[in-house]
Ligand SMILES: Cc1cc2nc3c(=O)[nH]c(=O)nc-3n(C[C@H](O)[C@H](O)[C@H](O)COP(=O)(O)OP(=O)(O)OC[C@H]3O[C@@H](n4cnc5c(N)ncnc54)[C@H](O)[C@@H]3O)c2cc1C
């Protein structure tokens with residue numbers, strides 16, 4: 063066996079792993095980054111970027127179909143060429159992947175190892191015929207779709223997000239399981255591109271929303287556009303020839319049988335920790351097999367092992383993976399002394415239409431007796447109405463004791479931008495009054511945010 067000796071071994075060359083490797087090198091340590099799959103990161107290859115490309119095509123089609131209320135008519139057929147749609151998605155996706163791969167090409171060959179790593183003990187890894195002796199290790203192995211076992215009977219009719227982005231053309235029909243972030247984004251996009259889509263969930267969830275009023279609004283808004291059963295009763299799922307056949311109770315309470323080209327499992331993701339040989343380490347693991355770790359330092363117990371990005375299953379988002387990877391690399395470099403990372407304000411955006419956003423503390427995690435909830439409906443909001451984007455509801459949560467802004471949940475227009483204003487306010491620990499002292503131009507969607515803040519201020523005053 064070949065033997066390799068380094069200060070720091072990073073497992074996974076995704077967003078978190080590459081950030082960890084770079085931080086380790088910047089701290090003057092020797093390091094190797096080990097990658098078992100394709101270079102290019104989940105975000106660029108099968109995540110953030112191709113999903114937004116598909117959504118952009120879908121939104122273009124949707125806008126074209128909805129010009130008539132402005133007196134602008136598209137006469138004649140609106141034609142969606144599935145091959146061209148998927149060609150652009152894959153071409154642009156490959157461009158983004160190319161940037162990442164070029165970055166990896168710039169890493170010296172002796173710092174890269176291809177193959178799947180397994181722990182032999184805390185500081186010894188095996189990668190095919192190489193033994194890596196590292197005094198510290200960063201686990202940055204990402205996550206994979208979690209597929210409920212009954213789905214597996216569908217064989218190649220069962221797909222996950224990765225498969226969608228390798229399509230050369232659009233299918234006729236897809237049943238999406240899981241109205242979470244991925245299911246809503248991809249389900250709505252496919253529906254807008256003319257694919258027959260039905261979305262099935264469990265326990266009533268819609269996206270990541272925890273505020274019942276916002277969630278109900280979202281459910282109704284999406285149901286006006288495509289079939290969405292957040293608490294579906296699916297009796298049977300089987301494969302018949304080249305179709306997936308579902309027997310389910312529909313939204314009218316009738317049992318129906320319907321065939322689809324594919325079933326897309328968007329039922330959540332699991333951290334990639336199963337085949338890492340973690341049983342050979344001293345680490346204690348939770349029920350999902352994730353090592354217990356300190357979310358501030360990313361250190362697993364007192365060991366020289368750190369865990370960052372989707373692999374630790376805390377905040378599976380791109381910017382968090384980048385931040386955590388850097389912090390894990392820095393802490394691995396300075397081990398045994400470790401420092402807490404500066405976490406940014408929590409922010410999440412779903413690129414559905416209307417968009418969904420959540421900032422700060424979730425409604426479900428707040429004590430209803432201790433908060434004032436400011437509300438605005440976007441139905442009569444000036445700019446939103448001008449643009450015919452006037453669907454949406456925003457709740458802002460304020461601390462009754464201090465007047466501080468604590469969090470927000472929203473479905474509505476320009477939510478990705480309002481999310482940033484609110485996340486920056488949260489991180490700056492602003493009060494509702496301080497936020498109201500900021501400028502608001504006219505006429506803009508942000509005036510809707512001001513209405514919600516004023517509502518919160520009035521409720522704080524009583
Ligand atoms: C469809 C979809 C859309 C998304 N959209 C967004 C979005 O809009 N905004 C957002 O913020 N986030 C989004 N995300 C989430 C975001 O993509 C992830 O949070 C982020 O990519 C995680 O980065 P990571 O470095 O932890 O994992 P990854 O980039 O997955 O890297 C992990 C790497 O480890 C490798 N690996 C695994 N096991 C081993 C092993 N044993 N040995 C060696 N290598 C190994 C893998 O091959 C992989 O390359 C989306 C995700 C999906 C699936």
Ligand SMILES: NC(=O)c1ccc[n+]([C@@H]2O[C@H](COP(=O)([O-])OP(=O)(O)OC[C@H]3O[C@@H](n4cnc5c(N)ncnc54)[C@H](O)[C@@H]3O)[C@@H](O)[C@H]2O)c1
Pocket residue numbers: 210239240241242243244245247262263264265267268269270328329330331377378379410411412413
């Ligand atoms: N815009 C973004 O930032 C973005 C986009 C996509 C993904 N992501 C990240 O990826 C993560 C994973 O996304 P996801 O959508 O896979 O997970 P998720 O946890 O958001 O949603 C999973 C959904 O599947 C449902 N579900 C579970 N089992 C089911 C079953 N048997 N039948 C039907 N429904 C079932 C759950 O109730 C939930 O609604 C997200 O949490 C997010 O962090 C982010």
